[in-house]
Amino acid sequence: MTTTTPIEEDGVKRRDFLYIAAGGVGAVGTALAVWPFVAQMNPSADVLALSSTEVELDAIDVGSEITAVWQGKPVFVRHRTKEEIAAAEDVDITTLPDPQADADRVENPAWLIMVGVCTHLGCVPLKESGDYDGWFCPCHGSHYDTSGRIRKGPAPTNLLVPPYEFLSDTTVKIG
Amino acid sequence: MSFEPKNPMVKWVEARLPITGMLHHALYEYPTPKNLSYWWTFGSLAGFMLVVQLITGIVLSMHYTAHVDLAFDSVEHIMRDVNYGWLLRYMHSNGASMFFIVVYLHIFRGLYYGSYKAPRELLWWLGLVIFLLMMATAFMGYVLPWGQMSFWGATVITNLFGAIPVVGDTIVTWLWGGFSVDNPTLNRFFSLHYLLPFVIVGVVILHVWALHTTGSNNPTGIEIKDKQDSIPFHPYYTVKDLFGLGLFLILFSAFLFYAPNWMGHPDNYIPANPLVTPAHIVPEWYFLPFYAILRAVPDKLGGVMLMFGAIAVLFALPWLDKSRIRSARFRPVYKQLFWIFLLDCVVLTYIGGQPAEEPFILIGRIATGYYFVHILILLPLVGMFEKPKPLPASISADVLPKDSSDKEASNA
Numbered sequence: 001m002t003t004t005t006p007i008e009e010d011g012v013k014r015r016d017f018l019y020i021a022a023g024g025v026g027a028v029g030t031a032l033a034v035w036p037f038v039a040q041m042n043p044s045a046d047v048l049a050l051s052s053t054e055v056e057l058d059a060i061d062v063g064s065e066i067t068a069v070w071q072g073k074p075v076f077v078r079h080r081t082k083e084e085i086a087a088a089e090d091v092d093i094t095t096l097p098d099p100q101a102d103a104d105r106v107e108n109p110a111w112l113i114m115v116g117v118c119t120h121l122g123c124v125p126l127k128e129s130g131d132y133d134g135w136f137c138p139c140h141g142s143h144y145d146t147s148g149r150i151r152k153g154p155a156p157t158n159l160l161v162p163p164y165e166f167l168s169d170t171t172v173k174i175g
Numbered sequence: 176m177s178f179e180p181k182n183p184m185v186k187w188v189e190a191r192l193p194i195t196g197m198l199h200h201a202l203y204e205y206p207t208p209k210n211l212s213y214w215w216t217f218g219s220l221a222g223f224m225l226v227v228q229l230i231t232g233i234v235l236s237m238h239y240t241a242h243v244d245l246a247f248d249s250v251e252h253i254m255r256d257v258n259y260g261w262l263l264r265y266m267h268s269n270g271a272s273m274f275f276i277v278v279y280l281h282i283f284r285g286l287y288y289g290s291y292k293a294p295r296e297l298l299w300w301l302g303l304v305i306f307l308l309m310m311a312t313a314f315m316g317y318v319l320p321w322g323q324m325s326f327w328g329a330t331v332i333t334n335l336f337g338a339i340p341v342v343g344d345t346i347v348t349w350l351w352g353g354f355s356v357d358n359p360t361l362n363r364f365f366s367l368h369y370l371l372p373f374v375i376v377g378v379v380i381l382h383v384w385a386l387h388t389t390g391s392n393n394p395t396g397i398e399i400k401d402k403q404d405s406i407p408f409h410p411y412y413t414v415k416d417l418f419g420l421g422l423f424l425i426l427f428s429a430f431l432f433y434a435p436n437w438m439g440h441p442d443n444y445i446p447a448n449p450l451v452t453p454a455h456i457v458p459e460w461y462f463l464p465f466y467a468i469l470r471a472v473p474d475k476l477g478g479v480m481l482m483f484g485a486i487a488v489l490f491a492l493p494w495l496d497k498s499r500i501r502s503a504r505f506r507p508v509y510k511q512l513f514w515i516f517l518l519d520c521v522v523l524t525y526i527g528g529q530p531a532e533e534p535f536i537l538i539g540r541i542a543t544g545y546y547f548v549h550i551l552i553l554l555p556l557v558g559m560f561e562k563p564k565p566l567p568a569s570i571s572a573d574v575l576p577k578d579s580s581d582k583e584a585s586n587a
Binding site: 038041042043044047067069071072073074116117119120121122123124137138139140141153154155156 | 327330331333334335337348349350351352353354355356357359363449450451452453454455456470472473474475476478530531532536
């Protein structure tokens with residue numbers, strides 16, 4: 001009786017090697033072929049290009065705010081009153097669900113700039129409302145304070161502060 | 176009783192592709208328990224609604240434009256300008272609700288009569304897979320008109336995936352194709368909304384295949400023992416299903432022609448605005464129980480996990496229910512628990528439609544707790560301690576008058 005696949009000393013057959021090699025190449029090849037079909041769903045180049053937006057501040061009076069659009073999302077630009085700033089600073093941050101000092105959330109305390117998207121499930125919170133006179137999300141009842149920090153409700157984190165810089169006293173660049 | 180065609184043409188095809196014989200077996204001779212009630216009509220009604228949704232959907236897509244600037248107007252174009260467009264769109268939107276009505280009744284029928292128990296576990300699983308696919312399809316379809324509810328529903332539901340630790344944000348960005356729900360999201364939802372119904376058709380074929388392998392359950396929950404227990408599907412159940420279809424179409428038409436927007440939301444006739452969330456956003460009624468469970472937990476990840484868990488536990492039902500008696504007719508304790516569970520689901524539906532404030536939050540938490548207590552604790556315990564009523568000797572013995580059953584059986 002002859003055999004076409006001679007047995008090696010350690011018991012590994014030539015066919016075993018071919019079997020694993022073919023399977024391995026097949027698996028890697030499949031993964032490479034699948035990759036473009038998965039990656040095509042990520043943001044395209046033109047979407048990524050919409051990376052910054054500029055806002056004029058001189059038209060925003062103390063105690064009012066505007067909603068700018070950055071990457072398709074609303075961004076709250078609020079000119080805070082002295083009372084709002086005091087309320088935001090006068091908080092024992094160790095008691096907060098997501099502890100963060102007001103000073104870490106603003107560059108200039110008069111201007112609170114943050115993404116107006118509830119960190120729970122993405123609704124736009126309503127200004128000057130809720131138990132802390134900050135923002136209140138009507139969808140699932142999250143209360144944010146005058147620094148945009150989560151105080152009560154299902155949202156896990158504070159409203160996101162986007163990267164921004166003041167280009168002049170009256171212009172801010174978000175993104 | 177095998178299929179023996181006489182027509183030479185059919186014979187020729189049958190020898191090469193036995194499709195006529197397969198259909199003959201499935202829709203004609205399929206031995207069906209002779210005691211099926213009208214609760215067994217909802218399976219075929221669900222199949223009918225799938226076909227209605229496919230046909231209306233294909234023609235609607237001939238007039239719809241999947242673009243954020245044009246989608247809303249193209250839907251209004253369908254409603255006002257396209258010949259019978261109003262009819263086709265109302266059929267499709269009310270059809271989705273009708274589809275869920277019959278599927279929910281079909282599922283609760285299965286729960287009452289223990290249709291998920293051995294040997295029908297895979298049949299039950301395939302049904303749940305169809306249910307999940309239906310939810311995904313309905314959700315993406317609701318986004319297409321690009322009204323306020325479309326947009327904010329899409330935002331909230333896609334954000335659910337953001338609760339996943341570490342990779343959540345990456346996944347949400349991948350789902351959106353951007354940094355918010357926008358044109359790429361609308362386009363891919365349209366593509367998938369068109370695809371998934373055909374996937375559902377595939378799983379329905381597996382579902383029916385599994386059904387015809389194990390045979391239909393019936394109100395007694397006992398298996399067919401001999402020929403006297405069954406009747407051929409045609410003409411007995413084709414006619415019974417057609418009569419049920421007639422009644423169902425009256426209900427469908429009542430909504431379609433007299434209250435086509437009753438199950439919708441006025442806010443969805445406002446074009447999507449990414450900067451303003453409607454004061455009170457709610458999903459369509461068929462998602463409300465799951466929405467109530469999501470909101471019952473004051474924690475993002477916890478709420479999302481519990482909501483998906485509410486469906487996941489249904490997959491374990493065949494093993495959680497320890498009772499070997501299928502039908503609730505012979506299970507005095509389970510029968511009561513079934514109705515309490517049904518009531519609990521109705522309460523969850525109601526709570527899901529209410530704003531997130533007291534007393535609805537508390538009621539929602541109690542109802543959510545009971546949902547899981549019923550499935551995970553009560554169901555296994557009842558199966559162990561309940562004393563079932565005596566089962567009939569056979570399906571025939573159950574449906575025929577007691578004194579004449581022997582005579583009837585010998586005549587048959």
